Amino acid sequence: MTVNSTPQTADPAVSRPVSKSLVPLLTGGMGLSMLVLYTIGALGPSIIDDLGISRSRLGLLPAVAFGTATVLSLYAGHLTDLVGGRRAFIVLTALIGADFALLAAGHGYPMLLVALVLAGVPQALANPSTNKLIAAHLPPQRRALAIGIKQSGAPLAALIAGLSLPALAHALSWRTAILLVVPIALLASVAAAATLPRDQAPTGPRVLSLPAAPNAATRWLMAYSLCVGCGLASLSTYLPLYAHQRLGMGEQQAGALISAIGLSGIITRVLWARFSSRLSDIPSSLLVLAVAALGFAVLIPAATHGTWLVWIGALGLGGSAAAANAVSMIAVTKGRGFGQTGHASALVSMGFFAGFVAGPIAFGLLADGRAGFGGGWTLVCAVFLAALLCARAGRVTLRASA
Template sequence: MSTATATPGAPTWTATERQTLFAIMAAHAVSHFHILTFAPLIPLLRDDLGASFIELGLALTLFSIVTGLTQAPVGFLVDRVGPRRVLTAGLAMSVVAFGSFAVFGTYAWLLISSVLAGIANAVYHPADYAMLGSRIGPERMGRAFSWHTFAGYAGGAVAPAVLLAIAAGHGARAAVGFAAVIGLAAAAFVWIACPRDEPAAKPRAEKGPKPKLINARIIGLTGFFVLIALAFSGMNTFAVAALVTAHALSLSWASAAVTAYLMGSAAGVLVGGWLADRYARHGLIAALGFAGAGVATAMVGWLALPGLAVAVLLGVAGMLSGLCMPSRDMMVRAAAPPGQAGAAFGIVSTGFNLGGIVAPLMFGWLMDHGHADRVFLLGAAFMAITAAVALYQEARRR
């Protein structure tokens, strides 16, 4: 993949860089919107389809499993045919997935749509990061990664409200149809705005061993991504219920505390992009951020606090954890062999899926057995382990 459109050393963003970044941000925002398309509509889909919650949960599980199985192969495909083609194809598949359910609207088609949407979801991380890595100057890469992550947070944040508003007036199938429409718009934008893919360079005979993609650093970073998912996925899912149960907070205060966490995460990501561009020790930045987030989260689990104090602590935890994300992405970029960024991000991002499958079961078990306070303590423990792994990765790199 040519890097001619990136301008290393340029003091400001070039027009091509800005155009590429906006297109990738749009695609990532839509991807997070699509991740949450079916979940907030479950009560309505239950009535429309006559399905049980377990049957509807199966559709969400299929989505995660399919993404986990296909993300690494898609990463290799990105490196072979180019991120623009693969990203556009993934967005087009999401249009088919959600549009077909809007048309047919049966439970069987819900399962089919979930499988297709899971394949489409596997495209985003490998294609997005490969495109940014080849088209953005290295001194702006951290900020590019941070805006990419921020756009994903924004897409997920608005999804429930938008979908439920459409469903209230026109039904659940119309809301799912809207998800297809924005996918189509994003596909067109990516195809028009992103620089064209160039033919992959033919391998040249070189002296010495060829860099291996599956190496100790990539394997370690995959485990690192599993730990991040374990630290945040399950806690995010059960945070409101745990605050109501363990701290006797009102539902409004519990929701406000989780909102503070999400807003803090979004703000932290933008700060983290600036830090990732300014300081090269990305593992150290990630370790300090995760450690600080772990301390704040542990305090929520240990101490009997009023709602305002819980909201402040979770807001701090969110900001510190968000601050780590651009440095996390820079760690993967540094570990990827030349020309294999898509495959590298595809492999390590599979760790999110693995952790995302296990974490809800672990944290759900704590809730079912009356240990709601330990939801935050277990999350803090995983954050501490994540910080230790980040330090180890930094020491190994240096």
């Protein structure tokens, strides 16, 4: 089977005034859905010291969350098309509150794993539900910027996590710091129920089904997202630990590296979204981002010769690798050959999440072995190189189908 390539059109609701809370809420929801990754990264030194676990077991924590998200992404797109973006978004924000409560309350490593399995559910729903709401309630000329802004929610979460969580963990405890997320997520769920536009009646099949097999356009974008996700998850999970253990930084300073990624990611996701909306050749944007990510990734292991290099690397990777997912979502939402928004978003997100599973596990095993952190950073450079090759293949595929 092939994915329906009919361009997406806005729902009739786009002709009506849209709540001013739409884009801010979607931005917050995207940030909350990814916050667990940045929480594990920012609090990694505290978690390892408290539980006495290895680097590879730390990497397993975000991996199980994104493993769940990868599997559920097979159904999340159609589920969102079936129940509506608004309902899916309300559910995902409520689940985030429940998940962080469980994460804070659970004692011992096995309970953390259970909590992170649950965290995969809102992650799977995040892109399909937010993209569905944008496609349904905003006109085409406003969608690219809206996508860029709401995708900046993830680096915004990184910025907040890196600045606040290590300090809160030092003053209180890392579990108490996590618990503070719960009321924020529940408030977002209530606000969504009160202000988001009502869902329209579904037009597709009423029976939940797997997405159609991806076409060529979707396949290369999934492969690209897999590679970028692998590198970005490794970076977000292990950069503070590397800075603390190998570069001698304090826990709060090491955690601030996550904020550096987030700060540059916020700015560049919005800028790239505005720029890419004017391009007919989106793979060119993705190619540039992959080249930049590879160049900045090389600076991280070189930071043993000067810690200032790790800050440049973090800022650069936030502006390249962290921005790539926003450009991928613009490609999906523009609907040129990728099929229905919900299904296509879920398939591309599945590739991205699969990278978030593989990256931290592989990096952790390398870091615990003879290769050490150097082997882990070599892996990160290799997957960004693979992303570059995927983007080149995407340019050829889309030109051939034009």
